[in-house]
Amino acid sequence: MDKMIIEGVRCFRSEQEVPLAPLTLLVGENSTGKSTFLAAIRTVYDLVHAEKEPNFNEEPFNLGAYSDIANYAGGRGGRAKCFRLGVEVANANSANGHLKKGVADLEARPRADASPGAKQNIKTPIRLLATFCQEASHPRIADMRLASPPYTIAGNYDAESSKVNYVLTAENRSATIKVNRNWGPSAPDIRFLAFLLRREVVRVESSGGLTKQDFDGLQDVLTRLFRTMRRRPYAMAPVRTKPERTYDPKTDTPRPEGRHIPMVLARMVSAEPENWATLRTALSRFGKACGLFDTVTVRRPLGKKESDPFQIQIRVAGPAFNLVDVGYGVSQVLPILVDSLLGDRGQMFLMQQPEVHLHPRAQAELGTFLAQLVKQDRKSFIVETHSDYLIDRVRLDVRDGVGLRPDDVVILYFQRGASGVKIHPIRLDAHGNLENPPRGYRQFFLQEERRFFGV
Amino acid sequence: MCVIIDADLAGRVFATPRQAEFVPLWHWVERKDGVIVYGGKLAGELKKVGNAWRYLRQLNAAGRAHHEPDTTVLPEEEHVAGLGICRSDDPHVIALARITRARVLCSADRNLHADFTNPQLINQPRGRVYQNAGHAHLLKHTPGCVGRRQ
Numbered sequence A: 001m002d003k004m005i006i007e008g009v010r011c012f013r014s015e016q017e018v019p020l021a022p023l024t025l026l027v028g029e030n031s032t033g034k035s036t037f038l039a040a041i042r043t044v045y046d047l048v049h050a051e052k053e054p055n056f057n058e059e060p061f062n063l064g065a066y067s068d069i070a071n072y073a074g075g076r077g078g079r080a081k082c083f084r085l086g087v088e089v090a091n092a093n094s095a096n097g098h099l100k101k102g103v104a105d106l107e108a109r110p111r112a113d114a115s116p117g118a119k120q121n122i123k124t125p126i127r128l129l130a131t132f133c134q135e136a137s138h139p140r141i142a143d144m145r146l147a148s149p150p151y152t153i154a155g156n157y158d159a160e161s162s163k164v165n166y167v168l169t170a171e172n173r174s175a176t177i178k179v180n181r182n183w184g185p186s187a188p189d190i191r192f193l194a195f196l197l198r199r200e201v202v203r204v205e206s207s208g209g210l211t212k213q214d215f216d217g218l219q220d221v222l223t224r225l226f227r228t229m230r231r232r233p234y235a236m237a238p239v240r241t242k243p244e245r246t247y248d249p250k251t252d253t254p255r256p257e258g259r260h261i262p263m264v265l266a267r268m269v270s271a272e273p274e275n276w277a278t279l280r281t282a283l284s285r286f287g288k289a290c291g292l293f294d295t296v297t298v299r300r301p302l303g304k305k306e307s308d309p310f311q312i313q314i315r316v317a318g319p320a321f322n323l324v325d326v327g328y329g330v331s332q333v334l335p336i337l338v339d340s341l342l343g344d345r346g347q348m349f350l351m352q353q354p355e356v357h358l359h360p361r362a363q364a365e366l367g368t369f370l371a372q373l374v375k376q377d378r379k380s381f382i383v384e385t386h387s388d389y390l391i392d393r394v395r396l397d398v399r400d401g402v403g404l405r406p407d408d409v410v411i412l413y414f415q416r417g418a419s420g421v422k423i424h425p426i427r428l429d430a431h432g433n434l435e436n437p438p439r440g441y442r443q444f445f446l447q448e449e450r451r452f453f454g455v
Numbered sequence B: 001m002c003v004i005i006d007a008d009l010a011g012r013v014f015a016t017p018r019q020a021e022f023v024p025l026w027h028w029v030e031r032k033d034g035v036i037v038y039g040g041k042l043a044g045e046l047k048k049v050g051n052a053w054r055y056l057r058q059l060n061a062a063g064r065a066h067h068e069p070d071t072t073v074l075p076e077e078e079h080v081a082g083l084g085i086c087r088s089d090d091p092h093v094i095a096l097a098r099i100t101r102a103r104v105l106c107s108a109d110r111n112l113h114a115d116f117t118n119p120q121l122i123n124q125p126r127g128r129v130y131q132n133a134g135h136a137h138l139l140k141h142t143p144g145c146v147g148r149r150q
Helices: A034-049 A101-108 A116-120 A190-198 A200-205 A212-228 A261-271 A273-290 A328-342 A360-377 A388-400 A443-453 B007-013 B020-031 B040-047 B050-061 B070-083 B091-100 B110-116 B133-138
Strands: A003-007 A016-019 A023-028 A082-089 A126-135 A138-148 A151-158 A163-170 A173-180 A295-299 A311-315 A320-322 A348-352 A380-384 A409-417 A420-428 B002-005 B035-039 B065-068 B104-106 B128-130
Touching: A003 A034, A016 A420, A023 A034, A023 A360, A023 A388, A034 A082, A034 A126, A034 A190, A034 A212, A034 A348, A034 A380, A034 A409, A082 A212, A126 A212, A138 A212, A151 A190, A151 A212, A163 A212, A173 A190, A190 A212, A261 A273, A261 A295, A261 A328, A273 A295, A273 A328, A273 A360, A295 A320, A328 A348, A328 A360, A360 A380, A360 A388, A388 A409, A388 B050, A443 B050, B002 B007, B002 B020, B002 B091, B007 B020, B007 B040, B007 B050, B020 B133, B035 B040, B035 B050, B035 B070, B035 B091, B040 B050, B040 B070, B040 B091, B050 B065, B065 B091, B070 B091, B091 B110, B104 B110, B110 B128, B128 B133
Parallel strands: A023 A380, A023 A409, A348 A380, B002 B035, B002 B104, B035 B065, B104 B128
Antiparallel strands: A003 A016, A003 A082, A082 A126, A126 A138, A138 A151, A151 A163, A163 A173, A295 A311, A311 A320, A409 A420
C-alpha cells in the first residue's frame, strides 16, 4: 500500500491522499484521527480480501455506527451523506513497494500465457476507492471503483432491480455484469468479480465490446491487487493486557492486546526449540540494548507437561523474577516485540502507542527495533506515537545509515483546523532532517521551550 | 531561507530576554520560513553556548533547524581552506554555507564578514551579513537552500 485515500470519515472532512512508507509514524495531538486512520487502513485491506463487508468495530478499533463514523460538519453541513476510503498501490509488483529486487522482477515478469493487454498494465498504479453510505444505521458499500489505466471497474448496487452492477471498461470499450443480490454479495465485491471473470461463461454472456485481451487485462489488475495486499494488517491495541503471576495453557490465537503472548512463548519453548532460541536471542538483544531485561524464559513450577501452568520469568541483571514483579513496561512491550518478530516477512503492523510505560531509553531502542525489522524482514509499521525519543532514534538511524533509507520513513502530522483534520506528510533527508514540515508542526514544544528560557 | 549563526554571536542571538536586533530573525525562524543551519565544527562550538544548543535541538525536531553532518562539512572545509583566500579562521562556516546554500550570516567577526561576502567563496547568490533589525530584508528565500519550502 503506497497511498491511503480518506474523505468524510470522522474528523477528515475533505478528501486526502496520504502517502505511506515502510515505517510510517503518526503524530499529532489527541483526538486528531490517528487511530481512525489506522482503522481505515485495515478497512481498505478488507475491501480487497475480506469475505464479508468491512467491520468498523473489530478490535482494537471501535468506530461505532454510521453516525459515529461519517464526518459531522455541524450547521448546514450536517453529517456526511457518504464517506470514502481507498488505497493506491503505485507498483503492484512489489508488496508494500519494497520487496527485494529479485522478487519484484520475478513478479513483474509477464506470464507466458498473459495477453498483450495484461502485459500493457504490468506497472501501472492501481487505485481502489469505495464509497460507504448509511443502511440500517451502519455503513454499507454503495459504490466501488478500481482503476489501473487503461482499465476501470465500477461496481454499485441498484436498489430498483436488487442487483449489483459491475461496469468493466478498457479504453473506450465496456461491458456490464449484473448480479442478483440473492445469489451474490449484496454490495460490490471485487473478490466475487474476480471469481466471475475466471468463469469464461460470464465473459461470453456479458462481453459487450470487450475483447478476450481486455478480460485478461482486467483479471490481471485484480490479481496484482490481491497479490500486493495479500496479508491483512495486524493491529495491536494501545494498552496491552495485564501480566499474571501464573498462566493456564489456553489458546494462542492472536489478540490485539497481546493476551496470547505468554501462551505463544510457552508453546515455542516446548514445541519449537529452534525458533524459541532465535526469538529469545532477538528479545535479549532488544532488552539489553535498552536495559529493560537480559532474558525472557518460561518456567513450569508445577509440572513439565504442556498442559501444566507456567510462569514468564524475566532476568534483569541478576536472578530471574516473575513478569509481574518487574517493571510494568516489560509486560507492555513484550507483545509488541514478540508479535513483530514472529510476523511473516512483508507483514504490515498497525501500532498504537507502543512506547507506553517505557523509559525514554527503551522508547528510543524501540525505534531502532522497528527500523531493523523494516530493513531485514521487509515488514512495515504504521505507528501512532507520542514519543519524541522513538522518532528521534529513527531520524538518527536514517542519518547514520544503520538501518533505514530516507524513503523508508514518513512522518504523518495530524493537524486540527477549522475544516477538520489535515494530514501533512513530512519526509526525511539523508541526514535525518525534516523536509518541509508545516508551520504548526511542534509549535507547542517551541513555545514551552521559549517559556522555559523566559522568552 | 537559511541562516548561519556563528558561535561568537550565538550568546546574544539566543539570549533571554531576546535582544531587539534579533527579533526579526526569530520571527522569521519561528513564525515564517527561516531555517537555522548548523553542523561540522560550528555544531561543536554552539554546544558550548548556554541555551543555544538546547533550543537548537527543539528547532531541529520541528524542522526549523537543519543539521549538516561532519561527513559533508569536513571535506568542503578542507577544500575551502585549500583555496588559500580566507581571511578568517572559520573556513567551516564558509563550507557550511556552500553546502547548504545558506546565504545569511550572523557573526561579529569582521574577517568572516569579508569571507562570507567574497564572491570567490560564496556566490549565486552572494552571502549577506545580518547584524541588526535593519537587515530584516535579508531574511528571504534563497533558491536551493535546504529546509522548509512552505
